[in-house]
Amino acid sequence: MVYTVALAGNPNSGKTTLFNELTGSSQRVGNWPGVTVDKKEGKLKGHKDIIIQDLPGIYSLSPYTMEEVVSREYLVDQRPDLIVNLVDGSNLIRNLYLTSQLIELGIPTIIALNMMDIVKSNGDVIDKDNLSKILGCPVVEIVASKKQGTKDLINEIVKSENKLSLPNPLKYSGELEEALEKISSEISGSVDSKLERYLSIKAFENDEDMFGNISLSSDKKENINKIREDFEKIEDDVAEGIVTTERYEALGEVGEKVLKKAPPKLSTTDKIDKIVTNRILGLPIFALVMFVIYYIAISTLGTGATDVVNGFFEDTMTPAVADFLTNIGISDVLVGLTTDGIIAGVGAVLGFLPQMLVLFALLSILEDIGYMARVAFVMDRVFRKFGLSGKSFIPVMIGTGCSVPGIQSSRTIENERDRRITIMTTSFMPCSAKLPVIALIAGAFFKENQALVTFSFYIVGILSVIISGIILKKFKDFASDPAPFVMELPPYHAPRVTSVLRDMFNKGMSFVKRAGTIILVSSIIIWFLSNFDFSFKLVEAESENSILAVLGGYLAVLFKPLGFGQWQSAVATITGFVAKENVVSTMGVVLGIGADLNETNRQLITAFNQAIGTPVAGYSFLLFNMLCMPCFAAVGAIKTEMKNNRWTLIAIGYQMTYAYAIAFVFYHLANFFVYKQFSIMTILSLIVLAGILYLIFRPVKYKEEKRTYKLNLARK
Ligand code: GDP
Numbered sequence: 098m099v100y101t102v103a104l105a106g107n108p109n110s111g112k113t114t115l116f117n118e119l120t121g122s123s124q125r126v127g128n129w130p131g132v133t134v135d136k137k138e139g140k141l142k143g144h145k146d147i148i149i150q151d152l153p154g155i156y157s158l159s160p161y162t163m164e165e166v167v168s169r170e171y172l173v174d175q176r177p178d179l180i181v182n183l184v185d186g187s188n189l190i191r192n193l194y195l196t197s198q199l200i201e202l203g204i205p206t207i208i209a210l211n212m213m214d215i216v217k218s219n220g221d222v223i224d225k226d227n228l229s230k231i232l233g234c235p236v237v238e239i240v241a242s243k244k245q246g247t248k249d250l251i252n253e254i255v256k257s258e259n260k261l262s263l264p265n266p267l268k269y270s271g272e273l274e275e276a277l278e279k280i281s282s283e284i285s286g287s288v289d290s291k292l293e294r295y296l297s298i299k300a301f302e303n304d305e306d307m308f309g310n311i312s313l314s315s316d317k318k319e320n321i322n323k324i325r326e327d328f329e330k331i332e333d334d335v336a337e338g339i340v341t342t343e344r345y346e347a348l349g350e351v352g353e354k355v356l357k358k359a360p361p362k363l364s365t366t367d368k369i370d371k372i373v374t375n376r377i378l379g380l381p382i383f384a385l386v387m388f389v390i391y392y393i394a395i396s397t398l399g400t401g402a403t404d405v406v407n408g409f410f411e412d413t414m415t416p417a418v419a420d421f422l423t424n425i426g427i428s429d430v431l432v433g434l435t436t437d438g439i440i441a442g443v444g445a446v447l448g449f450l451p452q453m454l455v456l457f458a459l460l461s462i463l464e465d466i467g468y469m470a471r472v473a474f475v476m477d478r479v480f481r482k483f484g485l486s487g488k489s490f491i492p493v494m495i496g497t498g499c500s501v502p503g504i505q506s507s508r509t510i511e512n513e514r515d516r517r518i519t520i521m522t523t524s525f526m527p528c529s530a531k532l533p534v535i536a537l538i539a540g541a542f543f544k545e546n547q548a549l550v551t552f553s554f555y556i557v558g559i560l561s562v563i564i565s566g567i568i569l570k571k572f573k574d575f576a577s578d579p580a581p582f583v584m585e586l587p588p589y590h591a592p593r594v595t596s597v598l599r600d601m602f603n604k605g606m607s608f609v610k611r612a613g614t615i616i617l618v619s620s621i622i623i624w625f626l627s628n629f630d631f632s633f634k635l636v637e638a639e640s641e642n643s644i645l646a647v648l649g650g651y652l653a654v655l656f657k658p659l660g661f662g663q664w665q666s667a668v669a670t671i672t673g674f675v676a677k678e679n680v681v682s683t684m685g686v687v688l689g690i691g692a693d694l695n696e697t698n699r700q701l702i703t704a705f706n707q708a709i710g711t712p713v714a715g716y717s718f719l720l721f722n723m724l725c726m727p728c729f730a731a732v733g734a735i736k737t738e739m740k741n742n743r744w745t746l747i748a749i750g751y752q753m754t755y756a757y758a759i760a761f762v763f764y765h766l767a768n769f770f771v772y773k774q775f776s777i778m779t780i781l782s783l784i785v786l787a788g789i790l791y792l793i794f795r796p797v798k799y800k801e802e803k804r805t806y807k808l809n810l811a812r813k
């Protein structure tokens with residue numbers, strides 16, 4: 098006979114730590130609560146017949162999140178022999194909310210009171226004997242992370258085997274108890290008697306998954322509905338709300354009996370959080386921090402290093418390689434391919450490596466010290482205001498490194514509709530491949546404000562995610578309410594040098610790898626296409642007769658309304674679909690200015706004026722390139738996550754349309770305000786703008802479809 102023990106508790110209450118200790122396994126102890134929906138199984142150390150089942154971390158047994166549904170399905174349907182409820186003693190009352198629901202299930206329960214080290218250092222006192230008496234189940238104090246008390250817990254589990262009596266559910270007010278009593282007598286006989294208390298409450302709450310699945314005569318159902326409706330009328334609240342309020346009241350009384358809290362002391366973390374997660378200051382601080390990061394990476398530290406690298410490519414490597422190849426008798430064409438194709442293209446991208454490394458290191462430090470978790474918290478508030486879930490911000494944050502893992506991390510969003518929106522919008526963020534593109538164009542057109550322009554695309558990215566969320570949610574296929582997102586904020590700590598360096602190195606390596614593979618191949622192809630004409634004869638440098646110039650000329654028509662109707666910028670945009678760095682390498686090859694791209698000189702500016710146009714056109718070029726469909730790898734990730742071609746096409750179609758509309762509106766309005774140019778296009782852009790504003794502000798027509806989960810309540 099196996100004895101199954103379910104480990105249940107709030108996220109971050111130490112479940113994984115305890116699970117590893119009980120089973121001797123070594124599961125990862127996460128610091129991103131809520132990100133992993135974990136459900137694991139293991140055998141209790143030294144007891145082959147006792148199976149420990151680790152449930153996902155949950156705050157309640159209400160069917161709001163996938164974790165909660167998974168857990169309650171397991172508990173109600175599979176009915177483990179014992180529940181070990183992990184309770185974070187330093188957050189006693191909040192944790193007991195789940196406990197109060199667990200003990201209604203009629204399953205023997207042991208409370209493992211964890212984090213007792215923190216309870217003690219806070220100076221709080223918990224009367225565990227009294228708690229045990231009130232709840233009717235054993236309470237064992239532990240410090241899971243230091244393995245203290247876990248032996249006692251194991252003893253208690255072994256001792257309990259099939260001998261423990263059922264815990265005592267909380268008692269509510271007389272009126273509610275009376276109503277529950279009546280419901281209980283209606284359902285009695287139709288359900289497992291141990292579940293009677295739990296199902297009476299569910300029937301009272303009109304919880305469809307539970308109540309809807311009990312097979313009752315319509316008379317009895319009618320009676321129960323009447324009891325509920327009468328109660329709701331008197332209390333002027335919905336039944337679920339009434340139960341929640343009563344639960345908190347009952348828990349408050351328990352708290353008074355068992356918990357003596359020391360007056361609160363503010364820790365350093367709390368003091369910092371008071372400022373950085375402040376309702377008003379949080380957002381500006383975040384913007385300032387990100388600006389400073391971009392400023393350091395793009396304009397100061399990074400530029401110096403980048404200039405050195407560029408100087409090396411331009412002044413040392415290119416002539417040396419050219420001389421060498423000429424001396425050993427290589428033909429001029431191949432010398433050209435090597436210097437003007439490979440070195441110019443790959444070098445242009447690699448020239449940005451120092452800036453990227455500085456940026457990677459700084460972002461990694463922000464994450465490591467714990468600041469990024471605060472940002473997710475601050476952004477959750479902002480996102481929620483617009484009907485989006487804060488969970489969508491984590492993919493966005495990961496997407497600033499690379500869209501591929503960003504898109505993949507959308508898996509943790511349980512609401513299918515929110516998940517699709519997140520997949521469609523994550524690539525609006527400036528990933529590390531797009532940054533060289535921004536830095537390049539910003540350097541050419543806005544030298545003084547290079548960092549500011551680069552940073553502006555971070556803002557453009559976040560705004561695009563929010564705007565798209567608002568627009569898409571008003572369509573029937575996406576309408577839904579934001580899922581609640583609860584997140585623990587880990588204490589701050591000093592950055593760990595090794596983990597920051599490792600992260601920087603890994604990201605830097607993947608940047609270099611892309612330059613050496615996909616960018617290299619693309620540069621060679623671009624060089625050939627731009628140096629030969631359709632009869633495969635060599636043409637002069639930057640000739641209008643090259644294959645590339647002719648093909649690009651046709652494509653350019655598409656981009657003319659956005660301000661960059663030259664073949665060079667059209668070709669760069671198209672090669673960017675393969676990999677965004679290609680925009681840089683293509684410019685490097687077709688403008689014939691090699692690795693010198695990051696420097697200010699007349700020749701460079703002239704070249705860019707020729708290839709793109711005015712600074713306004715330059716910004717429009719960036720807007721389109723940053724917001725349009727991402728690189729092939731990211732499109733692949735979209736396809737995998739959407740699991741469906743139609744949705745992949747919808748995603749790409751949306752990104753293309755959005756990018757086109759935004760660049761179009763920006764270009765013509767900016768032209769009007771900056772250069773006082775007015776034309777039929779200005780009017781057209783106002784119409785497009787009005788269309789976008791309409792999509793944002795039109796009234797909500799569709800409300801969330803109620804999700805229902807089917808449960809099997811067969812009597813045991
Ligand atoms: P889970 O989300 O419930 O699986 O929680 P974890 O096992 O991942 O633990 C969350 C964090 O709490 C980790 O940083 C653990 O090291 C820490 N932790 C776990 N138990 C204790 C404890 O008893 N005392 C203290 N101070 N920290 C603990």
Ligand code: MG
Pocket residue numbers: 109112113125126127135
């Ligand atoms: Mg865990």
